[in-house]
Amino acid sequence: MSESSQTTVEVQPSGQVNGSIRPPGSKSLTNRALICAALARGTTHLTGVLRSEDTEVMIDALRQLDVRIDLSPDGRVADVSGIGGSDASHKAEVYVANSGTTIRFLTAMLSALGGNYRLHGIDRMHQRPIGDLLTAINQTGGGASSEQGDGCPPVRIDSQGWQGGKVTVGGNVSSQYLSGIMMAAPLSRSPLEIHVEGELVSRPYVDMTLAVIRSFGVDVTETTPGVFAVQAPCVYQAIEYDIEPDASAASYFWAAAAVSGGTVKVEGLTRAALQGDVGFVDCLAKMGCTVTDAPDGITVAAGGPLRGIDVDMNQISDTVQTLSVVALFAEGPTTIHGVAHNRFKETDRITDLATELRKLGATIEEFDDGLKITPGPPRAATLKTYNDHRMAMSFAVAGLRAPGIQIKNPACTAKTYPEYFADLQRLTGQSHHWTAG
Ligand SMILES: O=C(O)C1=C[C@@H](OP(=O)(O)O)[C@@H](O)[C@H](O)C1
């Protein structure tokens, strides 16, 4: 469906946003925990599970492989009976929608498991690169190829499983390739050593992967920077695992405090979180907000006028759109760099973001790896979301401050946060205005 024929939402200016909120579970942790639990011996009990499109495609795929997953009625608790030690289905056609974690993690896992598989998604997924992952796993017998030969999905796998030994993977397009290989590595016939070639983007997600793998009882070590050794053959152990609230989702609520002059506490996240995106609050602190850490959450309070900043967001790239919206209401320009990899996500998150920010009255200079946002008087605008959940969630924050901001296709938040607009409404006490398309 084209965006012009879809529902539009207008978020009303809210005045100061004050309150507290607990976002749903982390997408990244949910999909990692599901992979490790699926491969484990025994039944893993997961709490704080995210229920969204990106996790549903993962669950559906794992069920096709004979993994039993029992969900509570609200989907937030899952009992996963792993296939460790028993046999799985070695043939499947897997649909991943536009979930990068799902296709990258499953491509590695299925190839390591061995069998015949095809993985495909929506049109945009078929433009998102996966070639570096296929090249890496084929060094250990991965049997994986890009169906169109363009380095993008659909992916076909015809594999006898992984030998182990040494593989080299590119790290400058997505960290998800390395994470996928590490999680699948225990299925190899002998230990696997993974070398990262070139720059590694989004490093905190790799640390998250190491932490989850270790929680499920497998040994993985970074022997020297950029070289990872995983114990194999080896079986994950079923555990009880509680998933943190999603830190990328939290960024919208912290940003709501910043742009509205209010104070918002996000519950359930601390600096010790496994998600690098909690570091988004440091950007807000540099812009003039006060950040308060407590054992049960992190609070952001606006403190006078916001100042533009210069920031490398390579490690927290999912919050680029959030920060860009905050920058619209700051004094002076904000420059974001280090995020060339943002061009390969749900949409081109540099060019498409620049287009929409201009509609809001800002002057934008675009770089290969980022953008400079010079704020102007905010303008009413109808904004496209490019079927990108983070466009919709970020632009809603702009609507809390500036009147007349309409957001097309807000339902695209279903990718990671189906209840986003309802939660925002609850936090701000403002009703949004919906127009059916
Ligand atoms: O491993 C993960 O869970 C993720 C890694 C990041 O992707 P890149 O490594 O492609 O930057 C991030 O953007 C994505 O939302 C989730």
Ligand SMILES: C=C(OP(=O)(O)O)C(=O)O
């Ligand atoms: C980039 C994202 O997702 P993925 O790569 O997992 O599709 C995201 O959630 O912002």
